[in-house]
Amino acid sequence: MSTxxxxxxxxxxxxxxxxxxxxLAGSLILGLPIILLHIYNYNPYTFHILDIELRKIKxxxxxxxxxxxxxxxxxxxxxxxTIITNKDKELESxxxxxxxxxxxxxxxxxxxxxxxxxxxxxxxxxxxxxxxTWYSATILNFGFSKKADSLIKxxxxxxxxxxxxxxxxxxxxxxxxxKAAKQFRAKIGKTPYLWIGxxxxxxxxxxxxxxxxxxxEGHFFLxxxxxxxxxSDNRHPSKKGCEVWMDSIASFIRASSVxxxxxEKPKTTDVKFKAKVIMANAAKDKGY
Amino acid sequence: MNKLIADLTSFFDxxxxxxxxxxxxxxxxxxxxxxxxYAFFTPKSPWKLxxxxxxxxxFYYKSSGPFLLLFILxxxxxxxxxxxxxxxxxxxxxxxxxxxxxxxLSFLLYFKYSNFIIVNLNxxxxxxxxxxxxxxxxxxxxxxxxxxxxxxxxxxxxxxxSKNILDYGFYMTFFPHLVAGPIVRAKDFLPQIQNPIVFDxxxxxxxxxxxxxxxxxxxxLADFLGKYVDLIHEAPRGFTGLENLLAMYAYSFQIYFxxxxxxxxxxxIALMLGYRMKENFFNPYTAENITVFWRxxxxxxxxxxxxxxxxxxxxxxKGLINTYLFLLITMxxxxxxxGADWKFVFWGVGHGLFLVLHKLLPKPKENDxxxxxxxxxxxxxxxxxxxxxxxxxxxxxxxFDSIHQVVINTNLTELIGFCNVRPEIxxxxxxxxxxxxxxxxxxxxxxNRVISLPLYLWPIIFLIALQLILQFRDSTIEPFIYFxx
Numbered sequence: 001m002s003t004x005x006x007x008x009x010x011x012x013x014x015x016x017x018x019x020x021x022x023x024l025a026g027s028l029i030l031g032l033p034i035i036l037l038h039i040y041n042y043n044p045y046t047f048h049i050l051d052i053e054l055r056k057i058k059x060x061x062x063x064x065x066x067x068x069x070x071x072x073x074x075x076x077x078x079x080x081x082t083i084i085t086n087k088d089k090e091l092e093s094x095x096x097x098x099x100x101x102x103x104x105x106x107x108x109x110x111x112x113x114x115x116x117x118x119x120x121x122x123x124x125x126x127x128x129x130x131x132x133t134w135y136s137a138t139i140l141n142f143g144f145s146k147k148a149d150s151l152i153k154x155x156x157x158x159x160x161x162x163x164x165x166x167x168x169x170x171x172x173x174x175x176x177x178x179k180a181a182k183q184f185r186a187k188i189g190k191t192p193y194l195w196i197g198x199x200x201x202x203x204x205x206x207x208x209x210x211x212x213x214x215x216x217e218g219h220f221f222l223x224x225x226x227x228x229x230x231x232s233d234n235r236h237p238s239k240k241g242c243e244v245w246m247d248s249i250a251s252f253i254r255a256s257s258v259x260x261x262x263x264e265k266p267k268t269t270d271v272k273f274k275a276k277v278i279m280a281n282a283a284k285d286k287g288y
Numbered sequence: 289m290n291k292l293i294a295d296l297t298s299f300f301d302x303x304x305x306x307x308x309x310x311x312x313x314x315x316x317x318x319x320x321x322x323x324x325x326y327a328f329f330t331p332k333s334p335w336k337l338x339x340x341x342x343x344x345x346x347f348y349y350k351s352s353g354p355f356l357l358l359f360i361l362x363x364x365x366x367x368x369x370x371x372x373x374x375x376x377x378x379x380x381x382x383x384x385x386x387x388x389x390x391x392x393l394s395f396l397l398y399f400k401y402s403n404f405i406i407v408n409l410n411x412x413x414x415x416x417x418x419x420x421x422x423x424x425x426x427x428x429x430x431x432x433x434x435x436x437x438x439x440x441x442x443x444x445x446x447x448x449x450s451k452n453i454l455d456y457g458f459y460m461t462f463f464p465h466l467v468a469g470p471i472v473r474a475k476d477f478l479p480q481i482q483n484p485i486v487f488d489x490x491x492x493x494x495x496x497x498x499x500x501x502x503x504x505x506x507x508x509l510a511d512f513l514g515k516y517v518d519l520i521h522e523a524p525r526g527f528t529g530l531e532n533l534l535a536m537y538a539y540s541f542q543i544y545f546x547x548x549x550x551x552x553x554x555x556x557i558a559l560m561l562g563y564r565m566k567e568n569f570f571n572p573y574t575a576e577n578i579t580v581f582w583r584x585x586x587x588x589x590x591x592x593x594x595x596x597x598x599x600x601x602x603x604x605x606k607g608l609i610n611t612y613l614f615l616l617i618t619m620x621x622x623x624x625x626x627g628a629d630w631k632f633v634f635w636g637v638g639h640g641l642f643l644v645l646h647k648l649l650p651k652p653k654e655n656d657x658x659x660x661x662x663x664x665x666x667x668x669x670x671x672x673x674x675x676x677x678x679x680x681x682x683x684x685x686x687x688f689d690s691i692h693q694v695v696i697n698t699n700l701t702e703l704i705g706f707c708n709v710r711p712e713i714x715x716x717x718x719x720x721x722x723x724x725x726x727x728x729x730x731x732x733x734x735x736n737r738v739i740s741l742p743l744y745l746w747p748i749i750f751l752i753a754l755q756l757i758l759q760f761r762d763s764t765i766e767p768f769i770y771f772x773x
Contacts, residue, residue, distance in 0.1 A: 015486055016330060016331070018486070018487075018488055019327075019331070019486055019487040019488065019562075020327045020328065021327075022487050022488050022489055022491070022492045023323055023326060023327035023487055023492075023560070024323075024324065024327045025489070025492060025743060026323055026492050026495070026496065026560050027320045027321070027323035027324045027327065028320075028747070029492075029496060029743075029746045029747050029750060030316060030319060030320040030323070030496075030499075030750065031316075031317060031320025031321065031324075032747045032750075032751075033747055033750040033751035033754055034313055034316050034317045034320065034754070035317070036751060037313065037751075037754060037755070037758070038313070038317070052759070054755060054758075054759070055755075055758045055759055056758070057313055057758065111519070112519075112522065112523075114526070115523050115526055135709060135710075231515075231518060231519070231522075232514060232515050232518045233515050238522065239522040239523060272525070273523075273525060273526045279705065279709045280708075280709065281708060281709045281710075281711075284708060284711070285708075
């Protein structure tokens with residue numbers, strides 16, 4: 001009897017040891033890679049494999065400081081100047097009852113922004129002719145390619161609305177981008193335009209400043225200080241964010257003497273979308 | 289160093305807005321540390337249970353903060369009620385059961401459905417009752433169903449009530465199934481407390497594989513597909529029929545990867561701790577009809593609805609018409625369980641109607657099995673996908689917009705342009721379709737091959753999988769879709 005008990009005890013101990021060792025191995029297998037990734041996370045160095053940066057656990061976390069609240073003190077001097085000057089002129093200037101044919105160009109930000117823009121156009125008797133969404137595009141694509149030229153030639157808009165920059169917030173080759181911005185400005189020629197700055201999800205390295213300096217006075221809307229609701233990618237403004245964004249752009253237009261057309265807030269955003277949508281992908285076709 | 293200290297301090301904070309998921313790297317690290325000590329408890333030690341309960345409660349606290357107290361209160365009350373029911377007989381027993389069911393459901397009704405009821409009452413009776421801003425305690429739909437099944441099983445004398453609050457507390461709080469299922473039955477789980485499975489290397493590899501595939505399904509596939517789905521469903525009318533159609537496929541895949549990924553991780557972790565939970569999914573999109581689909585999709589919920597609603601209503605014992613009616617009622621409850629919204633009711637009833645329709649149709653002949661099976665799979669997948677549109681859309685209008693675009697404005701020649709603009713979505717849909725429609729036999733072969741890999745390779749497999757996830761994921765992790773139910 002005691003031999004049997006002792007045998008059973010031994011078996012149980014054996015099973016327990018086996019089970020314990022497997023669990024310890026499991027703990028190690030789960031924990032070791034995560035510890036390594038955390039060590040890498042808190043390390044200032046970054047590793048690359050085949051030119052691809054190995055991302056860290058929290059690399060892309062957006063700090064609260066990066067979320068910039070709309071604050072007039074943070075608006076650029078040039079934009080402020082335009083608004084202040086135009087506020088003074090607001091009473092003097094008379095809104096002309098003009099119907100614009102609008103060409104909306106830009107990077108993926110146009111994808112959602114085109115809906116509130118369309119609603120504004122419908123409510124104010126403008127026509128949104130076409131939208132050109134160039135995914136992953138930067139000012140380099142628009143400046144150095146002939147896409148914008150051909151679209152302007154084709155649609156002959158009376159107003160060009162342009163938004164770009166979200167894909168180049170980290171860009172540091174600013175001289176090259178300044179050259180591209182100037183080339184794009186030259187393509188627009190004498191056609192009235194509104195240049196919208198990117199809806200920053202983080203601080204940029206100077207791309208907004210380049211756009212602001214390239215655009216004529218009062219033609220550039222700085223979006224970076226707006227606090228916008230973001231889509232699930234945490235970068236692009238969401239549908240709700242785009243509506244707020246468009247309202248801010250419209251306020252800018254109404255307060256400006258450069259744009260003397262009607263651009264009142266629509267009663268509904270649920271408007272049928274009729275404009276022609278053209279899409280391209282800069283990752284496949286950079287255009288120059 | 290300061291960053292590390294700040295991260296460690298904030299770790300003990302709870303966040304109602306950002307629950308602590310299985311997919312958080314901090315959770316996985318915590319789990320590894322937890323296992324380190326867990327390994328030294330003997331299988332039947334009460335300290336092991338206490339240790340597990342403490343960790344489970346901490347896990348719940350991280351996601352629901354003060355609602356942890358409500359959860360503990362519910363556990364104690366359920367435990368006492370079950371013991372009381374067990375002592376009574378006859379009408380008293382029945383009355384107490386009715387009271388227990390009403391009491392259990394009252395929390396769910398208050399937190400999940402009160403605003404829905406108020407809004408509908410206001411529009412029906414033209415009253416002006418104010419809605420309240422209520423936080424839905426995480427996992428309440430799941431643990432309410434679990435506690436109900438326990439009390440009803442005790443009433444039916446299918447199980448003895450737990451004599452030990454620790455055992456019952458452990459069953460209810462066990463963190464792998466706590467917040468989003470699978471809905472575990474007491475009769476399956478409680479006996480395991482005294483007889484946990486013997487943990488060895490093959491089981492370790494099985495559990496690691498489940499966790500790894502779950503993470504990849506959720507973080508790599510579901511979240512990526514979700515971004516495209518979100519975009520289309522924000523304004524379905526602004527996108528072509530083809531884009532809406534692909535969004536329907538994408539969401540069908542997304543919800544499967546999301547929820548089955550969660551279940552995989554939950555089952556994998558439970559296995560590591562020595563407990564086996566039943567499968568919650570079994571190749572559901574390869575079902576040749578809607579009845580088979582519901583035997584393979586969210587199995588724990590389907591079985592719960594069958595055992596605690598459909599059969600008690602009368603099942604198929606009260607004539608054909610009543611059978612269909614009971615089926616519709618069951619699916620309606622299943623629909624509204626997912627959320628307090630008419631679109632979920634519509635989704636549930638829609639599935640119920642198709643289940644009835646399937647029962648009405650003649651069964652295919654044996655000779656026609658092969659081609660009817662393929663057609664059946666395609667048809668069932670599309671019917672399920674169509675109903676997913678209502679499940680995902682922000683409103684009925686948005687769902688109908690999407691369907692309108694699919695029916696009226698689908699032009700397959702646009703596929704070339706779509707491939708040019710969004711190649712990553714096409715690749716992802718293609719890969720997802722292969723994973724989803726691969727026959728189970730082939731999947732088994734792959735699983736066995738991976739499990740046979742030597743143990744020393746597993747940290748490397750895990751590291752590669754985690755780094756891959758990091759390379760593709762964005763800054764925030766999308767919550768599991770079923771967290772909100």
